Amino acid sequence: MKKILALVLALATVLSLSAVAFADSKVYPTTALNDDGEKYDNVVTIGGGKIVSDAIAPDTTFYVPVGGNEEDTITLDDGKQVQIKYLVDKDFFKFSPDKDTNGKLVKSITLVTDKGFDGFYRNAYIKFVLADITDTDEHKTDGTIEFKAKKTAADDKDVKDKTKNTYEKDSKLVWDYKLWVTNEAVGNDDNPDVGDRVYMDPDKNETNTLVWGDDRAALKFDSDDDARKFYARLSTSNMSDIYAEYGDPADADLWFYDFVGHPTVPATSKATLTLGIPWDDDDDYTPDPENCFIYEVDADGYLVDVTSKFSYSEDDEEIPGWSIRTRQLGTYIVSDTELDVAVDEPETSEPADVETPTNNGKDIPNTGSSDMVNVALVAAVVSLAAAGAVAFRKVK
Numbered sequence: 500m501k502k503i504l505a506l507v508l509a510l511a512t513v514l515s516l517s518a519v520a521f522a523d524s525k526v527y528p529t530t531a532l533n534d535d536g537e538k539y540d541n542v543v544t545i546g547g548g549k550i551v552s553d554a555i556a557p558d559t560t561f562y563v564p565v566g567g568n569e570e571d572t573i574t575l576d577d578g579k580q581v582q583i584k585y586l587v588d589k590d591f592f593k594f595s596p597d598k599d600t601n602g603k604l605v606k607s608i609t610l611v612t613d614k615g616f617d618g619f620y621r622n623a624y625i626k627f628v629l630a631d632i633t634d635t636d637e638h639k640t641d642g643t644i645e646f647k648a649k650k651t652a653a654d655d656k657d658v659k660d661k662t663k664n665t666y667e668k669d670s671k672l673v674w675d676y677k678l679w680v681t682n683e684a685v686g687n688d689d690n691p692d693v694g695d696r697v698y699m700d701p702d703k704n705e706t707n708t709l710v711w712g713d714d715r716a717a718l719k720f721d722s723d724d725d726a727r728k729f730y731a732r733l734s735t736s737n738m739s740d741i742y743a744e745y746g747d748p749a750d751a752d753l754w755f756y757d758f759v760g761h762p763t764v765p766a767t768s769k770a771t772l773t774l775g776i777p778w779d780d781d782d783d784y785t786p787d788p789e790n791c792f793i794y795e796v797d798a799d800g801y802l803v804d805v806t807s808k809f810s811y812s813e814d815d816e817e818i819p820g821w822s823i824r825t826r827q828l829g830t831y832i833v834s835d836t837e838l839d840v841a842v843d844e845p846e847t848s849e850p851a852d853v854e855t856p857t858n859n860g861k862d863i864p865n866t867g868s869s870d871m872v873n874v875a876l877v878a879a880v881v882s883l884a885a886a887g888a889v890a891f892r893k894v895k
Contacts, residue, residue, distance in 0.1 A: 525620050527567035532624075534560040536616030543678075550625075550644075550676040556696050557604075557680050558631035562614065562624035569623075572663050575648075576673055579666040585658065586646055586672065587612050587623040595645045604640040604680050606630050629680060633760045635698040635728040637681040646672040685709065685731065693735050701726040701765060708817055715777065716756055717817040718828075720770030729762040735777070741832065745794075745802055751836035752786070754778075758828035769824040773816045774809070774831060786835035793821055794840060796830040802840040805831075 530540035539561050543552045550563055566573055569584035585591040587610060596608035606628040615621045625644060652664040685691050687702040693712035701707045701722045710717045711733040734757040746753045754777035764770040778785050793809050794802040809821040816822050
């Protein structure tokens with residue numbers, strides 16, 4: 500009986516320890532994380548005082564962890580030591596990012612403390628926010644990130660552990676960063692997701708096709724031997740201003756196709772663009788595609804009815820949908836209801852009525868005096884001209 504009891508107690512102890520271990524499964528990050536807390540170790544690498552990226556997408560936010568446990572120490576550039584909790588505290592160290600090459604590619608570099616992500620302990624991070632670009636080139640941006648001590652640890656009463664914190668005033672920790680920012684390249688027969696920041700590199704002297712998302716849009720064109728790359732991002736995000744001005748008054752359902760930057764397709768003749776069916780067959784409401792209306796946003800932000808320029812087909816093109824022949828991709832809206840897109844003409848002001856001056860309620864008679872003054876002036880000008888001519892002949 501004692502043996503059984505001992506075995507039960509042992510099993511209970513193991514299970515309780517396992518429960519504790521399972522409950523505390525978080526770790527400190529050792530790689531860069533994206534905005535969703537996913538590892539960026541294959542995109543951004545850190546180590547040896549450097550932050551490097553070989554190819555990172557624009558308009559990206561990522562976080563570089565500053566060490567791990569706040570009680571851990573980091574060696575500064577002068578060999579002195581500092582605990583992480585003091586390094587990331589603005590009362591003890593000054594944080595200074597410095598952008599060098601192509602600084603506009605980086606919107607901001609900030610230090611965030613006590614940041615939490617699923618699966619990780621709360622930590623301090625250097626947060627990078629990159630700017631957006633809509634071209635096909637690869638851009639390098641670099642600079643430095645500096646932590647600089649404001650006081651000597653030994654002289655600071657607020658530094659508790661003097662053995663772990665040996666830094667002096669102006670002691671520094673400097674990290675270099677170098678990032679290559681580029682949109683992702685896609686080619687013939689590729690299938691980028693809607694919203695992906697991509698550019699197309701067409702096959703030369705070939706028929707090229709590109710399909711976005713789950714048949715949301717398709718492009719087909721013939722290229723020559725000098726086919727250039729072009730930005731090919733498709734956004735289907737709702738445009739609230741369009742909805743407010745056009746959709747809501749008509750109680751319409753709208754679907755958006757915004758080819759960002761409105762690129763020109765390098766085709767030998769007009770390309771075929773197909774706007775795919777934006778709803779699923781199992782949706783509660785599915786309009787008749789042949790009775791839908793299509794609008795394009797013009798340069799001034801107004802909608803233009805281009806329904807007649809599109810033709811609907813289920814199997815004539817790469818995907819079912821509405822197709823048009825075009826050289827430039829624009830911003831299109833599919834509506835289940837006709838929209839009021841008439842542009843109000845600006846009001847023209849009517850000329851004001853001119854009243855005849857009066858003298859105590861009586862019309863001032865036209866005596867012709869002003870006409871006589873005008874005649875006199877003309878006569879004077881003619882006389883002066885004649886005198887000048889005579890003088891000119893005398894001098895000559």
